Each structure stands twice: as C-alpha cells, then as structure tokens.
Amino acid sequence: MSQFIIKYRVALIIFLVLLTLPFWINLPRLTTDASLSSLIPKSHPASLFSEKMEEMFGAFDQVVIGVSSEKGIYTKDSINAIRELTEFCEKLDEIDEDDVISLTNIDDMRSSNGELIIEPMIDEDALEELDEAAIEKLRNNVRGNPLFRGKLVSEDERSAVVMAAVLFEFSMKEEVLDFLKKNFLQKIAELEKRYPDIKFSFSGPAMLKACLQILLI
Amino acid sequence: MKFQSQEAELDQSRFYQFSFRVGIGVIRRKKLIALGAFLMLLISFFGIFNIQVESDEVRYLKNDNEFRVATESIQDNLGGIASLDIIIEGKEKDFFKKPEVLKVMENLQRFCEKDELVSYSLSLVDLLKRINFVLHDNDPAYERLAKEIEEVHYSRFETINGKKRLVEKIDRISGFQQNAQFLLLYEMNGGESIDQYVDKSFQTARINVRLRDMSSRELKNLVTKIRPYFNQQFAGKASVQFANHYIWT
Numbered sequence: 001m002s003q004f005i006i007k008y009r010v011a012l013i014i015f016l017v018l019l020t021l022p023f024w025i026n027l028p029r030l031t032t033d034a035s036l037s038s039l040i041p042k043s044h045p046a047s048l049f050s051e052k053m054e055e056m057f058g059a060f061d062q063v064v065i066g067v068s069s070e071k072g073i074y075t076k077d078s079i080n081a082i083r084e085l086t087e088f089c090e091k092l093d094e095i096d097e098d099d100v101i102s103l104t105n106i107d108d109m110r111s112s113n114g115e116l117i118i119e120p121m122i123d124e125d126a127l128e129e130l131d132e133a134a135i136e137k138l139r140n141n142v143r144g145n146p147l148f149r150g151k152l153v154s155e156d157e158r159s160a161v162v163m164a165a166v167l168f169e170f171s172m173k174e175e176v177l178d179f180l181k182k183n184f185l186q187k188i189a190e191l192e193k194r195y196p197d198i199k200f201s202f203s204g205p206a207m208l209k210a211c212l213q214i215l216l217i
Numbered sequence: 218m219k220f221q222s223q224e225a226e227l228d229q230s231r232f233y234q235f236s237f238r239v240g241i242g243v244i245r246r247k248k249l250i251a252l253g254a255f256l257m258l259l260i261s262f263f264g265i266f267n268i269q270v271e272s273d274e275v276r277y278l279k280n281d282n283e284f285r286v287a288t289e290s291i292q293d294n295l296g297g298i299a300s301l302d303i304i305i306e307g308k309e310k311d312f313f314k315k316p317e318v319l320k321v322m323e324n325l326q327r328f329c330e331k332d333e334l335v336s337y338s339l340s341l342v343d344l345l346k347r348i349n350f351v352l353h354d355n356d357p358a359y360e361r362l363a364k365e366i367e368e369v370h371y372s373r374f375e376t377i378n379g380k381k382r383l384v385e386k387i388d389r390i391s392g393f394q395q396n397a398q399f400l401l402l403y404e405m406n407g408g409e410s411i412d413q414y415v416d417k418s419f420q421t422a423r424i425n426v427r428l429r430d431m432s433s434r435e436l437k438n439l440v441t442k443i444r445p446y447f448n449q450q451f452a453g454k455a456s457v458q459f460a461n462h463y464i465w466t
Contacts, residue, residue, distance in 0.1 A: 006233060053304055053460045056416055057423050060460065064298045066291045098409070107408070109351045116352060118406045144355075147347055151337055151427075154294045161295045201287035203298045205431075208274050211284045215277065 031174065051168065058099050059165035063089070063184065066201035068159040074139045076130050079104065081195045082160055083127060088187050089164040094180050099165035103152055108141055121148075166206040174213055181210040272433040296336035296427045301436065302460040303329075303424040303443065305451075312455065313341055313419045314400070316363050316392030321450045322424065323362060328446050329426050334435045340424040341414040348399045363392035363399075436461065 005012065040047050054060055065085060069078045083104040090097050090105075108121040121141055126134035139157075142148050153160045170176040184207070188200045243250060278285040291298050305322070312318055319342055326338040346360055353359035369388045374381050400411060415422045428436065440459055447457045 006230065049304075049458060050460050053302065053423070056421065057302070057413055060300075060302065062298070064291055064295075066287065066295050068290070068294070107410075109347060109403075109408075111351050111354065114352070116348065116402045116406050118403070118408045145347070146360075147339070147343055151296060151339075156294075159290075159294045161291065201290040203284060203288040203291050205299055208284070208288070208298075212274055212277060 054168045059096050059168050059171065061166045061168075061171040061206040062204045063095070063164045063166060063180070063202075063206050064204035065162045065164075065184070065188070066159055066199075066203070067162065068199045068201065069197055070158065071197060072157050073103075073153055073160045074135050074157060076135070077195050078160070078198060079122075079127075079130060079135065079138070081191055081198050081200075082162060084191060085162045085187070089162065092164075092180070092183065094166055094170045094176055096165045096167050100163070101152070102162040103138070103142070103148075103160050106148065106152065108145065163204075171206055174209070177206060177210040178213060181207050269434060273431045275431055292429050297429045297431075299428045299431045300461070301426040301428055301439070303426060304421065304458045304460055305424070305447075305455050306421045306458075307455045310418045310420050311393075311397075313415050313422045314393050314396045316365050316396065318454075319345065319362050319396070322422065324450060325443070325447060326424060326426075329424070329439070329443065332439050332442065334428055334430055334432070334439050336427045336429045338424055338426045339414070341411070341422055344403070344410055344414065345396060345399060348403055352399070352402075363395040365392050366390070367392055367395050 042048075050060070067073070067078060067082050067085070069075060072078070073082075082102050086100055086102040086104050089095050089100045104122060104127060106121045107118050110117050110119070122134065122138045126137070142153050149155075151161075166177070166180070170180075184202060188202055191198070192200060275285055275288050288298055303325070307313065307318065313322075322340060323342045326340060326342060329335050329338050342362060346362055349363065350356070350360040367390055369390060370385070371388070372383050372385050375384045376382075377384075404411060413423070414425075443459075444457070451457075
C-alpha cells in the first residue's frame with residue numbers, strides 16, 4: 001500500500017484536489033456572523049424569550065457613542081455635537097426612532113400648582129440659541145435628576161452618552177450592521193473635523209458584531 | 218526484474234529515505250517518545266483547571282484596537298455598553314402597582330448595584346420615586362416610593378359656625394391608589410418611559426441593569442447571586458428570567 005502511494009503520489013494529489021473542487025463552488029456563498037447570538041437557534045426558548053421581551057419593552061441591541069471633552073460636556077460645541085448625533089440616529093431606518101436617548105432629546109418632569117409637567121430637558125429654542133443661561137439650566141436639571149446624573153452624563157461632567165437601539169429585525173443582519181457601522185463612522189469623522197476638541201467613542205453591542213465580522217474575513 | 222528496478226527507484230527517493238530514518242528513530246527511542254508524550258499530557262492536565270469559559274467579545278480585539286479603546290472608555294466613564302435585563306413576572310394584573318412589590322424591587326436593584334460588575338440600574342421604581350419627588354415640590358423627603366397607606370395633607374376653607382375658616386385636612390389613601398394615579402398622571406401629560414419598564418397590564422416588569430464589563434463569567438456570577446435573593450424576597454409571588462445576549466452562552 002505504501003509503495004502504491006509513493007509511486008502514484010502526484011496522481012493522488014491531483015485526484016484529491018479534484019475531489020475538493022466541487023466544494024469550492026459554494027465558497028462565495030459563505031457568510032460570516034460573529035455574534036454569539038448566532039450560536040443559538042432561533043427556536044431556542046432563550047432566543048424566543050429575548051425576542052418577546054424586545055417586542056414588549058423595546059430593542060436591547062444598542063449603538064453607544066460616548067462624547068467627551070476636556071472642557072466639559074456643558075459647552076456649546078459639546079451640546080451641538082450631541083444634538084447632531086442624536087438627530088442623525090433618529091433619521092436612520094435601522095434605528096428605533098423612539099429609542100434614541102441623549103441629553104438633547106430626553107424629557108424632564110416638574111410640577112406647577114400641583115400639576116405634573118413633562119417637557120424636553122432642553123427645548124428646541126434653547127437648543128437653537130444655546131446661550132449661557134440655557135446651558136446652565138440644562139446642567140442644573142441633570143445634576144438634580146438621579147435618572148440622568150452619572151448615567152447620561154458622567155459624574156465628572158466631561159462625558160455624555162448617546163444610545164440608539166437597533167430595531168430587532170436588523171440586529172441579526174450582518175450586512176445591515178456593517179452598513180450602519182460605516183454610516184456612523186462617516187458621521188463621527190465629519191463631526192471630529194468640525195469639533196476638534198471633542199472625542200467620540202463609538203461602541204455598543206450591535207456594533208461589536210460588525211467589528212468582529214471584519215476579523216473573521 | 219521489475220521489482221528490483223522499483224526497489225532501486227524507492228531507495229533513491231529522498232522522501233523514502235527521510236521517512237525510513239524517522240521510522241527507525243521512533244522505534245529506537247520508543248520509550249523516550251512515550252515518556253515525553255506522557256509528560257506533555259500531564260502538564261496539560263494542570264492547564265485544564267485554569268480553563269475559563271469567557272465570551273467577552275471585546276477581549277477578542279487587541280488592546281490598542283480603536284473599538285476596544287472606545288468601549289473601555291465608555292465602560293470607565295459612562296456605565297458601560299451592555300446591560301442585563303431582569304424580567305419579573307407577577308401572578309396577577311397590577312402586580313407592579315403594589316407598594317410592597319415595588320419596595321422589594323427597589324431592594325433587588327440596590328442588591329444588584331452592590332456588585333462590582335453593575336454600574337447602575339433603572340426600573341419603574343425610579344420613575345415613581347421621581348414623580349413623587351416632583352409632585353411634592355422637590356421635597357427630598359418624598360424621593361421615595363409610596364407607603365402602604367399615604368397621608369395627604371391639604372388645607373381648604375370650610376364654613377364653621379357661619380364663618381369661613383381655613384382648615385388643615387388629612388386624607389388617607391392606599392399606596393396602590395397613589396401609584397396608579399401617579400402613573401396615569403404621567404402618561405396623560407405625555408410621559409413615554411413607562412412602556413420601557415412594565416407591560417400594559419402591570420404584570421411583567423423589567424429592571425435594566427447596566428454592566429461595566431461584558432465578561433460572561435462575571436455575569437454568570439451575578440445571576441447566580443440574584444436568583445436566591447429574588448426567591449427569598451419575592452417568596453414565590455413572582456418568577457424571574459434574564460435577558461441578555463451573553464447570558465445564553
């Protein structure tokens with residue numbers, strides 16, 4: 001047997017290559033999915049439960065963008081950058097418009113004559129003008145609100161976060177996540193040019209999948 | 218004749234010579250090779266005890282990777298990028314309007330926040346505490362959940378002995394009623410956050426626990442701690458499940 005293999009080694013190698021050729025045909029159709037969730041079958045109870053909960057409470061997969069400045073987050077530039085990012089997120093089809101949270105679109109509560117009033121933390125007019133008084137009011141509102149202090153804005157007030165939930169129907173689609181990632185990075189690059197003092201940290205579980213995707217290819 | 222020529226051909230083959238020498242070497246040193254293999258196996262046994270199941274995908278990336286740096290910056294300054302959702306299901310409708318249930322839920326949040334992995338948590342409890350605080354003119358004494366029975370102090374004019382007098386009054390309402398009224402008031406005035414934390418029938422609620430890290434090992438430890446605490450606190454009146462992509466693994 002060994003003598004046969006040694007004698008016909010070249011022919012055998014050619015035969016083996018030819019044998020594997022049909023499998024190469026499907027090579028272009030191969031897809032990559034780096035997410036851990038892809039390891040779980042869609043019919044698995046944990047997967048079904050998660051889907052049900054996302055329908056009930058909103059999407060869980062988020063894009064998270066940190067906005068930081070040594071000058072602090074309560075500056076005209078920082079707030080404008082947050083607002084632009086927020087509006088950008090809200091316009092994307094893949095993002096749940098109602099599940100974009102940032103300093104410039106959240107609601108605050110106050111009472112007046114026993115009435116509960118719910119209004120934007122910073123209103124449209126104040127966002128347009130963004131004078132010292134409007135910024136000071138915003139700072140005081142956040143400082144006095146445990147729902148946002150240390151959560152949307154860091155304790156040292158040098159960083160703030162913009163969170164945007166990816167719609168469930170897109171959160172498992174690698175090409176959509178990759179497209180989203182490119183879109184976000186493009187927007188951030190544009191903002192970095194206009195706001196050189198501001199640092200943007202782009203992350204989030206949804207974008208992590210897209211990043212790992214590149215490593216697999 | 219044919220066989221002899223084949224043999225000569227094989228003798229000249231470099232591959233044959235090489236494999237022949239290797240084969241002879243293996244046979245001569247069979248005990249040494251077996252001992253070496255056994256030693257390697259022995260060493261690997263010690264390694265088995267150091268194997269840890271970990272699915273923190275961020276750690277797949279190099280330390281200087283842009284995405285990893287950004288993620289760690291958010292984890293250090295802004296609470297983290299991932300969260301664990303604790304889903305609690307009560308056995309009846311309006312379960313999460315009950316003051317005693319909300320109190321237990323608040324205790325569960327504080328319990329979670331003691332863990333190093335947790336940066337903060339948010340739920341219906343935080344929303345109700347905020348409404349109570351705001352409706353009491355930002356009085357810090359009311360930055361709390363409703364008690365079983367709440368006293369409502371107010372003053373009104375009443376006619377006593379034919380004269381109008383301002384009289385201090387106290388009404389007693391149940392905490393359940395207060396919670397229901399607060400939530401109704403909040404929704405009627407345009408509040409949109411209730412849906413994020415409780416379903417329409419107030420039977421299923423969600424506590425969003427923000428995690429500093431995405432370590433599946435630490436997450437598993439946290440869940441292992443939460444379960445017995447939950448069972449002890451809710452005493453069979455509710456069930457708990459967890460939602461997080463990493464918890465599956």
